[in-house]
Amino acid sequence: MKTTLCIVLLSTMIISCDDEHTVQLPARGNYFPTSRGSHWTYENKYPCDPPNQSLICSSTSETLAEGEELPGDQSYEPFISATSGYQFVKIIGHEYFLYAYDGPDSKFLDSALPVGGKWINPTASDNYKEEFEILEINATKEVHGIMYDDVIVVRSKYMWRMDPSTAFNDVTETTRWFSRDIGEIYSKRIVHDTGGVSWIFENSLTAYSIIPN
Numbered sequence: 001m002k003t004t005l006c007i008v009l010l011s012t013m014i015i016s017c018d019d020e021h022t023v024q025l026p027a028r029g030n031y032f033p034t035s036r037g038s039h040w041t042y043e044n045k046y047p048c049d050p051p052n053q054s055l056i057c058s059s060t061s062e063t064l065a066e067g068e069e070l071p072g073d074q075s076y077e078p079f080i081s082a083t084s085g086y087q088f089v090k091i092i093g094h095e096y097f098l099y100a101y102d103g104p105d106s107k108f109l110d111s112a113l114p115v116g117g118k119w120i121n122p123t124a125s126d127n128y129k130e131e132f133e134i135l136e137i138n139a140t141k142e143v144h145g146i147m148y149d150d151v152i153v154v155r156s157k158y159m160w161r162m163d164p165s166t167a168f169n170d171v172t173e174t175t176r177w178f179s180r181d182i183g184e185i186y187s188k189r190i191v192h193d194t195g196g197v198s199w200i201f202e203n204s205l206t207a208y209s210i211i212p213n
Contacts, residue, residue: 036065094112
């Protein structure tokens, strides 16, 4: 497929375009753009429905930076995510938060931490734990033939235990790749079921259009 690529650098504005990707942003912004009207398209791969769980099915979905404002708290930007539970997102400096309806707000990214930096989000119960760790910074990642730079890789583990006297067991393990000025470019989620079987779900960015603030 023939691809046309153009890049214009004017002061602090970068404009890049090709057949499927458009971005207009101040140079070196954050890792999760939330400007209204922006959108991202993902290819999703996941186990097919029973009885064909051993096969891999695929689909496409779209993430949108739009929607109604959060009642009572306009510090959050509306966000409709196709790859996670993100619905309202707030960025405070280097910290990125997801609004949670049924519990404490969740920090899903901290761009100031070094490799190995960790944090634990509060949960509604002592029998659940959500732990995050920075795996890579300043990384590169190729997704569908596009090379993204300035990537942060963060892994989250959601764990459960029967009661406080027992050890935590992993329920899900999700690794996400965030590219500066673009947002989430790839994710891989591993779901562990009680029978000892693990299922893999992948989301990879295929197209995006980011509106400048």
